[in-house]
Amino acid sequence: MKKLIASAVLSGLASSACAENINIIPNGSTAAVIGAPDNFTGHAVITPMAAVSEETRASTGLVTFAPGARTVWHTHPIGQLLVVTAGRGWVQEDGVERREINSGDVVWIPADVKHWHGATDKTGMSHIAITYLKDESAVTWQEPVADADYLPS
Numbered sequence: 001m002k003k004l005i006a007s008a009v010l011s012g013l014a015s016s017a018c019a020e021n022i023n024i025i026p027n028g029s030t031a032a033v034i035g036a037p038d039n040f041t042g043h044a045v046i047t048p049m050a051a052v053s054e055e056t057r058a059s060t061g062l063v064t065f066a067p068g069a070r071t072v073w074h075t076h077p078i079g080q081l082l083v084v085t086a087g088r089g090w091v092q093e094d095g096v097e098r099r100e101i102n103s104g105d106v107v108w109i110p111a112d113v114k115h116w117h118g119a120t121d122k123t124g125m126s127h128i129a130i131t132y133l134k135d136e137s138a139v140t141w142q143e144p145v146a147d148a149d150y151l152p153s
Helices: 002-017
Strands: 044-050 058-065 079-093 099-102 106-110 115-119 125-132
Touching: 058 079, 115 125
Parallel strands: none
Antiparallel strands: 044 058, 058 125, 079 099, 079 106, 079 115, 079 125
């Protein structure tokens, strides 16, 4: 069921993002980059999926986190949709206990909610991130996640 929901969400986004012609971006045609140390703790690889455009108004990418890797605390001005494609990870809203996310899960993070997400300490995790832009901004990066928040006792 979760895979069906994720497919429906992605299909809907893709169909509404088409302008005059269908654009296919071949697998492997975009270069992966290592997540910037200011924005990630541990090893994370980001593979852009489609360039931001007037039609999409969103940043899309496949993010792969090694065990222990995670984002720093951050917010999004419009919100963010995560579709977990492999592994197991965690997501946490500021002031709320972290929650487990697994392959097939779909996560909606509302606008301006301070949060982080990434792999567990023992398992890797990959997700597709769809982040909506406001005034050409998609994210406000903040401070690293303290070890006490990442691995509470």
